[in-house]
Amino acid sequence: MRIGIIGAMEEEVSSLIADMEIKKKVTRAMMTFNHGTIYDKDVVIVRSGIGKVNAAVCTQILVDDFNVDAVINVGIAGGIGEDIYPGDVVIATDLVEHDMDTTKFGDRPGQVPNMEVFDFKCDKGLVEKAQSACEGIKDINVFTGRIVSGDQFIADIEKIRWLKSEFNALSCEMEGASIAHAAYLNNRPFVIIRSISDNANNGAHMDYEKFKAISVKNSNTILRSMLKTL
Numbered sequence: 377m378r379i380g381i382i383g384a385m386e387e388e389v390s391s392l393i394a395d396m397e398i399k400k401k402v403t404r405a406m407m408t409f410n411h412g413t414i415y416d417k418d419v420v421i422v423r424s425g426i427g428k429v430n431a432a433v434c435t436q437i438l439v440d441d442f443n444v445d446a447v448i449n450v451g452i453a454g455g456i457g458e459d460i461y462p463g464d465v466v467i468a469t470d471l472v473e474h475d476m477d478t479t480k481f482g483d484r485p486g487q488v489p490n491m492e493v494f495d496f497k498c499d500k501g502l503v504e505k506a507q508s509a510c511e512g513i514k515d516i517n518v519f520t521g522r523i524v525s526g527d528q529f530i531a532d533i534e535k536i537r538w539l540k541s542e543f544n545a546l547s548c549e550m551e552g553a554s555i556a557h558a559a560y561l562n563n564r565p566f567v568i569i570r571s572i573s574d575n576a577n578n579g580a581h582m583d584y585e586k587f588k589a590i591s592v593k594n595s596n597t598i599l600r601s602m603l604k605t606l
Contacts (some may be wrong), residue, residue, distance in 0.1 A: 378418045380444035381599070382434055383425045384551050387592050388451040392599070393421050404437045411442065415603050420444060424551065427527050428473070430502040431551035435558035446502065447559045447600075450595040453549035453591070454530055455575030456540050457519065462575065463590050465516055465547050465598060467506045467567040468523040470495040471553035474539055475526030485505040485542055496556035497520070499565030501552065504576070506569055509601035516594055522547040523568055525553035536575075547572065570600075 383389035409422045420442045425433035438444045453466065472486040472495045479485055487494055503520065510518040514565040524545040529537060539545050552568040559566040571594040
């Protein structure tokens with residue numbers, strides 16, 4: 377089983393890359409794909425860059441050029457649920473592109489036109505593996521539910537509340553739903569794991585820089601534990 381691992385930012389993948397045995401590095405679309413092993417697992421780890429287009433292109437390259445069997449995305453995100461605080465982790469069950477808007481034509485917000493699905497569902501087996509990986513980690517609160525993605529850094533409390541009421545989302549970020557979209561089109565199982573860096577909905581909207589390092593550490597800890605069981 378070959379696993380593609382995507383992080384949007386260097387901080388989200390650098391420690392994983394440092395620990396892997398790299399067999400080769402390949403550059404595609406200005407992204408460096410590190411192919412090798414970690415914990416005796418066949419992996420390709422890559423920094424995609426921020427935003428939905430970068431993430432979707434990255435996922436397609438993992439499928440086309442590296443023939444990955446599954447995709448895992450780790451990183452940081454903003455919290456939406458009022459009980460979710462910086463340092464907590466959200467494992468996605470499904471993802472929606474919140475900035476997709478063709479409501480003028482009768483579609484609901486988030487619906488990709490002419491797609492037979494509204495949300496892109498994570499692989500249940502990978503979700504369960506991620507949940508199991510969290511059980512042995514102390515002092516991390518873990519939530520499972522919907523994550524929404526858009527090419528926007530959300531800091532406005534009213535927008536956060538809209539994402540909650542419209543999508544019942546636990547978290548928002550800028551890549552996960554496009555990775556899920558691309559994986560769905562290619563019939564590849566996937567899971568998105570996000571650690572929370574801030575939450576404007578409960579007053580933690582100024583904590584991004586403070587909690588970024590902690591959030592990256594938490595999501596990477598879970599991924600490492602998860603990889604050992606795959």
